[in-house]
Amino acid sequence: MKNTILTLQQRKLNQEKITMLTAYDYTTARLMDESGVDCLLVGDSLGMVMLGYQSTVSVTMEDMIHHSKAVARAAKTAFVVTDLPFMSYHTSAYDAVYNAGRLIQEGQAQAVKLEGGQAFCEHIQLITQASIPVIAHIGLMPQSVLALGGYKVQGKDYNDAKKIVLDALAVEQAGAAAILLECVPAELAKLISELVSIPTIGIGAGVGCDGQVLVYQDMLSMYAGVSSKFVKSFAPIGEQMKQAFKDYCAEVKQQQFPSANHEFAIDSDVMAKIKSEFFISHQG
Template sequence: MNSKFTTQSFSKAKQKEEKITMLTAYDYSMAQIIDGSGIDAILVGDSLGMVMQGHDSTLEVTMDHMVYHCACVSRGVKHALVVGDMPFLSYHVSTEEAVRNAGRLIQEGKAGAVKLEGGKNMAGTVKAIVNAQIPVMGHIGLTPQSVNIFGGFKVQGKQEAKARALIEDALALEEAGVFSIVLEAVPEELARIITEKVSVPTIGIGAGRYCDGQILVINDILGAYSEFTPKFVKQYAHLNATITDAVGEYIQDVKSQKFPEKKHTYAMDESLLKKV
């Protein structure tokens, strides 16, 4: 954990068949904890629209939101590669605008790379951003910004034609210059095929055991987001209950005057106090 994890580290990990670990983070304190735990990479995801802002999807997240949260996270990270999500409509209108917005995540947000959703349809945009010397992580399968087209958050690639399309998407992204590809909510065997076909690492989220790495939303693995828990999530803690109990105990202590105690207070010199 002494050296910085970089986009080149992704490639080396795949070559050595070492699994890559990723989690999301949205603020300084959590990023500091996750980074100190030894995580390889941190995604400042537009999932903050749901877990931080309380929306039903990621579509309300703006570039200003992403720049702000990337900057917060980056200040808490020393080891991990920070990847900033490009939000809805930040890279769809024009190639020039896409490059400019990607540059904001690097320049203002201090991210080390950006992530955007889409396959063949976004290959040209990816290439332009890479040509601007900005590393890009791809994202195919269930792409949350396309939730209205998909008709909800559904597994992708279960039919033959759609499975072939996802393989083609992955190859197009590799050709465009991505350093890694997120595979979200795709059948495990399809993810395995894609992982074997591309030379860049695949990072799975609901894509099974054969990807080169895994990513999950930090709030999900800590049990701190109670709205919905996807099938592919493993909870490693239950902070919702822990926090609820802690706050309840605090409320009772204040109301019963058990808090604050003497040890929680500051003293003042009595001679000075008499002069007040």
């Protein structure tokens, strides 16, 4: 059966951990879906890992819709969440609802994710009123990295920790269906997960969250960027891919590929006639 926002809520009630990975294309999303991943996040991280941008702020609505459609086509069971990119919802609550609607209608997402706590509660409330589930992203918010002073753990002192707790309570009250906590101390994330009735998904937020998410290029060692402390490599796929590409190049250059096993045959009489005809034509 297709996972829904109610499925995730039930997971929390049953104390069953939720699994989420980023996905940006049909082939990878299909493999994840068939592997039993609960949720696929079409994150604006695609700006860096798929498009080569320096940060997520260059990602557009068109980028998100394009990749979201591909992932949605592959997700037979997994719940698909798509990010609202930078400046697609900051300008007004109207823009937030309009662009969230585009991700659902054109991108075929089942929910949208936006970065922000108390300051975006009106946006969350209005998007929810439009029957679109919202996942609120708090803690470290990559779209706000310039204002935050870089990619660093959030909530380590009293005031910052209290703000994150208040953000979590506020977005829940505004109607958020789940909360993503990024780069938050594990004990703080565990407390928030106990305080709110909606699921929490952690990335760099410890085991106490209701679920976990990672960028799949990170967990497969495919991305050449700086690896964060919270990332675990589950397989050296990046190195395996590079070796396969090198082997391919070597075999082509040495005429080992394609071999006879990879070729198609033609009847010798047909080939003889073709050669004769074109040889005569050439001589003429």
